[in-house]
Amino acid sequence: MADGIKFVHIGLGPMGANICKLACQKEGFELVGAIEKVNLGQDAGEVIKVGKKLGVPLSDDLDAALALNPDIAVHSTLSSLEQVKDQLITIIRAGVNIVSTCEELSYPWETQTAIANELDTLAKENNVTLLGTGVNPGFCMDTFPIVATGICQEVRHIRVARIQDARSRRLPFQKKIGAGCTPKEFEELKQAGSLRHVGLEESTNMVAAAMGWKIDEYCETIDPIMTEENEVSSKYMTVKPGQAVGVEQIAIGKMKGEEVIRMEFRAYLGAPESYDAVYITGTPDMEVVTKDGIHGDIATASVTVNAIPRVINALAGLLTMKDLPPVHAYAGDWNRLINN
Amino acid sequence: MADGIKFVHIGLGPMGANICKLACQKEGFELVGAIEKVNLGQDAGEVIKVGKKLGVPLSDDLDAALALNPDIAVHSTLSSLEQVKDQLITIIRAGVNIVSTCEELSYPWETQTAIANELDTLAKENNVTLLGTGVNPGFCMDTFPIVATGICQEVRHIRVARIQDARSRRLPFQKKIGAGCTPKEFEELKQAGSLRHVGLEESTNMVAAAMGWKIDEYCETIDPIMTEENEVSSKYMTVKPGQAVGVEQIAIGKMKGEEVIRMEFRAYLGAPESYDAVYITGTPDMEVVTKDGIHGDIATASVTVNAIPRVINALAGLLTMKDLPPVHAYAGDWNRLINN
Structure with missing residues (x-):
């Protein structure tokens, strides 16, 4: 990963755009795919208002983005695990780690036990790590x-x-x-x-x-x-x-x-x-x-981005925030946080 | 580890006694050795005031205690890493994990780089984990x-x-x-x-x-x-x-x-x-x-005991609190927290 943490962003609504913008502003991140249902073809840099074009057009072709072999998919679409499950499975099968703001993924072991077990097993089979996070759930109340x-x-x-x-x-x-x-x-x-x-x-x-x-x-x-x-x-x-x-x-x-x-x-x-x-x-x-x-929007973008190196370095499976070492801010080249 | 987390306690001064007492009061811990320089032969249960004898006499024979193959050594003697280094090395060579309240061990990478590297290398060679913790350093200011x-x-x-x-x-x-x-x-x-x-x-x-x-x-x-x-x-x-x-x-x-x-x-x-x-x-x-x-004495005993399952489960090496998943309270059988 000499060139940085390659990531695909899925879901560039207001929250997703905040997260993607924050990652793009950090040293050591490289956006390689931006998946949306709207504004297809528009440059991701314009959508997330990062002040420049990024050469990554919005696309609805998730498979093509995953084929670029990203280190992680940042997923920010819906709150319902049932509704995002198939998309998560597609990403896991492609062997790509996931950090998601799906609220129900933050601790699905009790409320959605069957899906949690399915995702965990599949993640281990594909040697990837899957985390749901955000400010709430994900930080201030857990x-x-x-x-x-x-x-x-x-x-x-x-x-x-x-x-x-x-x-x-x-x-x-x-x-x-x-x-x-x-x-x-x-x-x-x-x-x-x-x-x-x-x-x-x-x-x-x-x-x-x-x-x-x-x-x-x-x-x-x-x-x-x-x-x-x-x-x-x-x-x-x-x-x-x-x-x-x-x-x-x-x-x-x-x-x-x-x-x-x-x-x-x-x-x-x-x-x-x-x-x-x-x-x-x-x-x-x-x-x-x-x-x-704790400011909800800033905090959710921050904790999601800050979690990325922890997720990439973690053992495979469905993890929750209580399983990871402290997710924290960082001022250097983020690629240096990744264990090789 | 069907019978519980077997631990040796080294150093039963006021702080060490607090820590040892707290562990002994938890379900799933078993004290198998108590190392001291004073009160030799006295039952550890009396020294730590746990209200009963534990059948573990205070001893100065660290090697004999380590030969009992404990899961972890809880170490609470001095603040100076230089002064406790040889004792830590003895424990590591015996293949036993360590959680210590030695303040200088909490983050020795900058102040005692040579010792930190030596302990880290040795811990990895012996497949054990070494952590320095406490309330301060170890929690409230880091x-x-x-x-x-x-x-x-x-x-x-x-x-x-x-x-x-x-x-x-x-x-x-x-x-x-x-x-x-x-x-x-x-x-x-x-x-x-x-x-x-x-x-x-x-x-x-x-x-x-x-x-x-x-x-x-x-x-x-x-x-x-x-x-x-x-x-x-x-x-x-x-x-x-x-x-x-x-x-x-x-x-x-x-x-x-x-x-x-x-x-x-x-x-x-x-x-x-x-x-x-x-x-x-x-x-x-x-x-x-x-x-x-944050009450210093209660907090140091708590964080030291609460860290034990995290240390036993962690990858080998010299770790610091920022490398471990959240150390937290727990109300059940502690032995169930250990990955087998």
Whole structure:
């Protein structure tokens, strides 16, 4: 790999473009294929706004891209493992490592056991490594609390809270969390499934697996956070009393009737502050707060790119973030991180 | 390993006893040897206060203990790698994995390059893994900030602060940090070397290596923190104006003249609060605060025991915490964590 880490990027939507751009800006990466369903023929450099053409036109021919023998495929399309499974299998059969932002791939061992086993077996047969990652799931509600328990003698309960004031976010995000909805509209969005953040169950299962806990009861709730007495305004909207300012999604994992994991995700207009927090009840108790919270888009692009050398160097199989050495930032030539 | 993880413990001073006790309280560990220079013949269970005899008498015969073919040696004696090197070599030659709290072993690649290379080569020849760990160095000023950078696109500076109010600590700790000393007495303690916390340089080098930074200038200062206008009291002493309440040790790593890493350790009577904090300047900036700080003794025992399965499962060689998958708490039968 004297010329750099050759990678194919699959899925250049807003998130995929961020990831691809970040990799292209690092020393030691070389984009050799860009797979999309739209904008075919357009130069990838223009699509990801890297300021120059890269000589890689968007294409829908995955097989041709894989035939270029890349070191890794960076995959950023859908949240549903069922929906991306066939594509992952194609890549694995071509003998190419994968890092994917598919939320359900981050820890599929409990929720999608059959697919997880199939992908793991196939990855081992083809000597490739497969990882699902991102900020959430993948970091702030699973990997980070797991790492924090490293200094605990004993852990009895883990609560993770991710609280975001949505006032400074883009309008599509504010709409996505149901801001401005009446209770009825909110309920309709909820039933349509578009309010649900995918990943809390995967994070719960990853944490439980690390702790040696068998979750025998899992429940997840999604509710509106309503305005209190006063209006709440963002740059884009004013939410009146009786309307939702955002969403609260809570996941609870129990073991023998007792809650051991609690994940709280709240995104709403007017949260007093944004933060990510890990609360461990054990010996010792711990409270770890990331002030101002972890920026979702930047963090997902970063952790995905930062994971690439770890994935290329890892043993074959379906891995999760708890199986890999720390994924971290790096300032040098990334190709030097690869074991030959 | 159907009967559990067989381990030999070397060094049952206060810290070693804590570690050994914690391992013995976990399911899946079996102490097969306890090496000391003192209290020879006394049962290890009594020395580590585990509430029962373990049938393992303290012995100074390391070779005999290693001949029992343990899965790992837990080593907790001295801070100086030079001083423990021969003992480590004996263990490695016996084909036994090692986890050690020797501070200088936590990242010896820059400060003790020759010894690091020698141990690494020997470990690979004997197919064993060697790790130095602990809370500091080993976790709060190196591994934890390295993990935090996983969600950063770019990192330009890392500052880590470990601030401890020593009022609630034991008298030996308060004396160790120079509380109650006049400036002259403090200077004498400093010259004698007993004030210095060992590990800041190792942590600096580990963080730099992860980030791909080449530290070309390193300096470390140790200064008294003096009382201001008023007396400060702990349960054990009252410190008058003009005396030291504790110590401040600061390490700075520079690259091409510019500071890129700053480690601040302050332990003194009357600190407004205890906390551990990581401040990353980059994209994004990050501030991660562990409230009330990380308890040194509990954390070192925990991380050392929690690292054992990772060390046993790892590839051979001298590893550091940044090379291992997350070391974390676990509630089940530890023997099940071992790859066979």
